[in-house]
Amino acid sequence: MKKLIIALGGNALIQKGQKGTAEEQFSNIRKPVAQMAELSKDYHLVITHGNGPQSGNLLLQQEACDEVPKMPLSVIGAQTQGQIGYMIERTLDEELMRLSMADEKLFLTILTYTRVKEDDPAFQNPTKPVGPAYPDPKPGFVKTAKGWRRVVPSPKPYKIYQYREIKRLMQDNFIIIACGGGGIPVFKKNMKLKGVEAVIDKDLATAKLGEQIHADIMMIATDEEKVALNFGKPNESRLDELTIADAKKYLEEGQFPAGSMGPKIQACINFIEAGGEQAIITSVDNITEALAGTAGTHFHL
Template sequence: MRIVAALGGNALLRRGDPLDASVQIGRIRAAVRGLAAAASGNELVITHGNGPQVGLLAVESATDPALRAPYPLDVLSAQTQGMIGYWLARELRRALPGREIVAVLSETVVAPDDPAFANPTKFIGRTYPASEAHRLQAEHGWAVRRDGAAWRRVVPSPDPRDIVELPTIARLVDDGCLVIAAGGGGVPVDPEYRGVEAVVDKDLAAALLAEHLAADMLLLLTDVPAVMRGHGTADARPIGQITPRALRAMDLPDGSMGPKAEAACRFAEHRRGAVAVIGSLTDVSAHLSGTAGTRIESE
């Protein structure tokens, strides 16, 4: 079976975690224990988020007095792909001795006229009190938005149209390599391969990657066991199976479950007979057997 697994931000950092490398490496080691089940006897491609890491580098770049201008987001995305890809590859080699593993720096093509550029919604970086968030907004020209009780920076998140390195990724998978690709949604570029000031949603990029690789399963791994009906209420209950039409009809939050649901729907609609699963990173074996998570399949 060919599987594309997208690791949510909780694979590296949980809300309130310090941004230290040692914390992220520990989270990756825990994630790899779950991913080893998906790798056994299967073709596996892994993608990952990078919102906290891009946000950290953006703050450092914006406040470094040695720089005349901060590094753009496409460059920061490339930096985080290298860092996280290295950590994942290293831990996967330890967990899967003898398996060929490679991290591919990936670029994702977006349209310059995508409406997302006029409406930044993608959270990156740490949370701030309102006063500090608005100070940073004034100092650096950032867009900020409330995230729960705190505030965070938001940036444009245009739709992924193509992945530049897709033919190379496909050849590596066909040759039996475990591939880490499209990390953080991929480095955003325009059709002329010029960097773009944005962060692509990693779940939507994973769905595009899974579709074009003709994957049998898309795993969207997060810190909740399933999509919940009545989320946040006393009557909340997990959804075991649902169609794209029914999932899209649910009112899911844009900043968390919404993009995962949309990614799952796109994949299920474009890959008839394949399945997308949204669920916990700790339940990978159960996702493969169909006994955990929310399964999204076309009617």
């Protein structure tokens, strides 16, 4: 069986216009998880996910309450890994029972750390908005469509610390949920791990984990069914496939903005160049079809 790693975008849990209640999130996650339960018949499966809306809500709760100590981003990242891992696990359990596979497939959420480098240039240029938005300017904040928000660095992921445990569990037929929110950013100092006030792109972290576990296929499941050139313009064109050379060229030309499709394209480039067999970008509704080759944008050398 081939190794398949799937990154779920934020819309897999909270869609535009929703408040993000537990009921909404469980309802939204059902369709992609049902597809992945089916795919686990034929693939060793790792699931990764974003955590932007969930961590934003926790940060907002912190800002609204002074009765308890405020937690750093590293701890909030760990909290969301547990929260979203539980939602995926519970839904996966139900879908495996529906398929009469509950006794065949085991699953586990892995609390995941991601190594970053202290000298990463991102620490000199924070760009990632986090937490609540305010109507008035504040030091260290930037103007966004929602208002003024705090920005933190988004350094590159260099290593997923738990990759060996994940590889071993996959050999024992576990479905693994890992790298939530890109992993908890840490670096080592004086033989100790230190959490960092940063946010790691979950697609880049997924590509790094895929490289470390020698995954055959990486899929990024997002809002769009295919990658588009000239997105939102009259001459928009959807792509069935992209060579790595063309992907790099379009990335340099600015076709894929850093705040949306850019990191996804870069993650596919990284994965293929590291030895991955296939990388795919598609929507959360078309996971099965994309693997069958009838949906999504497929990347190759």
